[in-house]
Amino acid sequence: MEYLTVAVPKGNLFDESLKLLEYIGFPANQLKKEENRKLIFTDTRAKMKVVVTRNFDVPVYVEHGAADFGIVGKDVIAEMKPDVMELLDLRYGRCTLCLAGREKEDPKFLNNVRVATKYPNLASHFLSKEGIRARIIKLHGNIELAPLLGLSTYIVDLVATGKTLKENNLSIIKPFFSSSARLIANPFSWKLKRDSMLEFFEKARIYVEERSGSNASGSHGT
Numbered sequence: 001m002e003y004l005t006v007a008v009p010k011g012n013l014f015d016e017s018l019k020l021l022e023y024i025g026f027p028a029n030q031l032k033k034e035e036n037r038k039l040i041f042t043d044t045r046a047k048m049k050v051v052v053t054r055n056f057d058v059p060v061y062v063e064h065g066a067a068d069f070g071i072v073g074k075d076v077i078a079e080m081k082p083d084v085m086e087l088l089d090l091r092y093g094r095c096t097l098c099l100a101g102r103e104k105e106d107p108k109f110l111n112n113v114r115v116a117t118k119y120p121n122l123a124s125h126f127l128s129k130e131g132i133r134a135r136i137i138k139l140h141g142n143i144e145l146a147p148l149l150g151l152s153t154y155i156v157d158l159v160a161t162g163k164t165l166k167e168n169n170l171s172i173i174k175p176f177f178s179s180s181a182r183l184i185a186n187p188f189s190w191k192l193k194r195d196s197m198l199e200f201f202e203k204a205r206i207y208v209e210e211r212s213g214s215n216a217s218g219s220h221g222t
């Protein structure tokens with residue numbers, strides 16, 4: 001059986017993704033070491049290679065076939081629309097993309113609205129649907145800083161517990177997109193490595209079912 005390469009994002013989805021890999025048979029402890037600078041981890045028994053990438057880079061590796069599987073937030077899939085198969089809702093990494101700001105003032109009635117975000121496509125789509133005319137300012141992290149320094153009027157960013165907004169005196173104006181982690185696959189790998197990929201997918205599906213105590217929503221759409 002051939003090797004499978006799985007792209008895992010560092011950051012918010014990392015720890016839960018390692019638990020999933022461990023269940024599937026990959027000894028994931030080796031990825032946890034603090035001083036670790038290694039980026040590829042191989043296990044000959046599981047016949048798997050695990051690569052650690054930035055969250056937004058996971059779909060890039062999978063789309064180009066450099067990785068067979070990837071784990072990434074639904075938010076990133078919706079933003080980037082990569083040509084990959086979305087196989088399974090892994091049901092962790094739950095968060096909601098929201099319009100947020102300092103005041104609860106209705107942005108429809110403001111001029112020169114600027115919205116800072118890491119998600120320019122999803123934000124533009126949401127704002128135009130709401131009839132809000134705004135300029136998007138693309139940032140790569142700590143989005144909550146933008147309205148505090150006057151860089152933007154509002155932000156479109158992910159909210160999980162709400163702690164970051166609260167600690168920065170910001171509040172949700174409108175939530176509009178729910179996200180959780182997804183298992184994605186390269187469509188060509190899915191055909192070429194069918195048996196080993198199906199085995200991996202089945203184990204992942206059972207893991208999700210066992211953890212949530214109900215049926216996992218699997219889909220084979222692209």
Ligand SMILES: Nc1ncnc2c1ncn2[C@@H]1O[C@H](COP(=O)(O)OP(=O)(O)OP(=O)(O)O)[C@@H](O)[C@H]1O
Pocket residue numbers: 009010011012013054055056057072073074075076092093094095140141158159160161179180181
């Ligand atoms: N606070 C959170 N709680 C749970 N899940 C989250 C949270 N924030 C983000 N996520 C989910 O985890 C994914 C990874 O988020 P994270 O903030 O670690 O990466 P990132 O900084 O957006 O990525 P990159 O390093 O590529 O810029 C997000 O795409 C989202 O699906």
Ligand SMILES: O=P(O)(O)OC[C@H]1O[C@H](OP(=O)(O)OP(=O)(O)O)[C@H](O)[C@@H]1O
Pocket residue numbers: 011012140141142143144157158159160161162163164165
């Ligand atoms: O509602 P909360 O539980 O506070 O979580 C929300 C925060 O988590 C994410 O950021 P992260 O800390 O991953 O860093 P980033 O801003 O660099 O993406 C997100 O962008 C929010 O800032």
